[in-house]
């Protein structure tokens with residue numbers, strides 16, 4: 196009889212976001228001959244009894260948990276989820292002694308620290324699609340598994356981390372999307388999710404995405420992407436978020452995915468959103484997006500000051516922001532410019548320049564997040580460590596720990612003590628701005644326990660959260 200693996204989603208943030216990773220991992224596990232159960236704790240009332248109930252009537256040979264977010268990366272709330280993960284792993288260990296494996300985008304940013312904190316021994320860093328079934332196969336066969344790519348395991352002093360293996364996604368068939376209750380997530384979270392590629396070659400100093408996804412871009416075939424979209428459509432899921440780090444990198448592939456959507460006559464049947472880089476972006480691509488059902492784009496802009504963009508390691512300039520905004524206005528695309536304010540080099544002048552430029556370019560919405568979460572192994576972390584003792588660094592807020600484990604933020608001291616108030620004064624009540632602080636509930640784009648969004652989705656709104664907030668205001 197096939198061995199059974201229990202997959203667990205511990206993410207309880209609301210509005211809920213479907214654990215796409217577990218649909219993908221379940222697919223590769225089943226393809227490799229395993230049975231899979233999913234314990235989705237997102238909608239559970241009481242975690243420990245739910246776990247106890249599961250183990251009372253089921254037997255599995257391993258448990259795999261996905262950790263998507265280590266924290267909400269919000270300067271104002273600094274909500275840290277790893278302690279809650281530990282409560283869950285403690286409950287699991289009280290119920291069962293089978294191997295417990297961690298993985299996920301949050302986990303991959305700081306695997307050893309999370310394993311140590313939770314008192315666990317095994318994890319997989321980066322992609323699980325290849326390594327998880329391999330590890331399971333070796334454990335099931337009683338073989339030595341210490342050579343599994345991406346494996347992070349405990350040794351005498353600390354942990355060993357194996358180099359990851361990044362799959363070539365070119366020939367990947369469309370994964371079946373039948374393990375996660377995608378329909379429920381759609382009804383309570385307002386959108387479905389899908390990936391068209393993995394990896395990002397850019398070197399933005401604060402960004403942790405390449406840590407988990409790798410620097411080499413690996414593209415799925417447009418045909419397989421659109422097969423998957425059709426499967427979601429059959430479940431009644433017609434609002435989607437592309438879960439690529441940047442959908443338009445490279446633009447040719449984004450265009451090909453759009454072309455496949457259009458050729459199958461789906462452009463008018465789906466509405467989708469994506470994160471994009473402000474460059475490269477052209478009229479031709481924008482028009483392709485429109486035909487393929489694009490409902491809105493969230494551009495990761497960070498700043499409109501060329502000096503700050505340079506320090507942040509961005510490879511575009513304020514001129515690109517201007518051009519891309521013009522294209523979106525011309526093509527009638529709803530778009531948000533997402534700012535990451537207060538990083539290294541930020542001054543009151545650069546902040547003013549950015550906010551004034553945003554008002555002039557007039558995106559449909561501007562997301563203003565102030566304070567940059569420092570993640571280990573990023574260039575920002577290295578820069579901060581070079582600046583000397585953490586405890587004496589006037590730019591740091593939060594947990595003063597040189598491993599950057601619990602939430603710690605960079606907020607340039609040149610902005611002064613009243614930086615948040617200064618930002619509010621610059622925004623000056625302009626309702627196009629969302630501020631990640633929660634002070635004004637219907638302009639809060641922290642999606643952590645966002646009750647305005649939860650209610651809107653219950654009322655029937657669908658789509659990306661920022662766009663639901665926009666439509667609510669209009």
Ligand code: B12
Pocket residue numbers: 206208209210211212213215216217219220259260261262263264265266267268269296297298299300301303304318319321322323324327386387388389390402403404407408435436437438439440470640641642643660
């Ligand atoms: C798209 C996206 C969003 C969209 C999601 C839309 C949707 N419908 O799904 C929106 C805008 C809603 C969003 C919201 C948030 N997001 Co977001 N998001 C992403 C993004 C770009 C993609 C996520 C995704 O689905 N990827 C595709 C899946 C398949 O990849 P994956 O989960 O990593 O899984 C793979 C591997 O990690 C591994 N794996 C996963 N689980 C497991 C388990 C085991 C056992 C193993 C072995 C392997 C394994 O294998 C999987 C398949 O290859 C990521 C960054 C990124 N590039 O991944 C950020 C990211 C996950 N988000 C992040 C954050 C902070 C948030 C918010 C908390 C922001 C906020 N305060 O509002 C919220 C949280 C919402 C929630 N309820 O969880 C951070 C988390 C950082 C951290 N350290 O915690 C990330 C990593 C971005 C970043 N670099 O800062 N997000």
Ligand code: SF4
Pocket residue numbers: 395396397398399402403404405440441472495
């Ligand atoms: S911010 Fe975007 S472009 Fe920069 S490294 Fe991260 S994913 Fe890549």
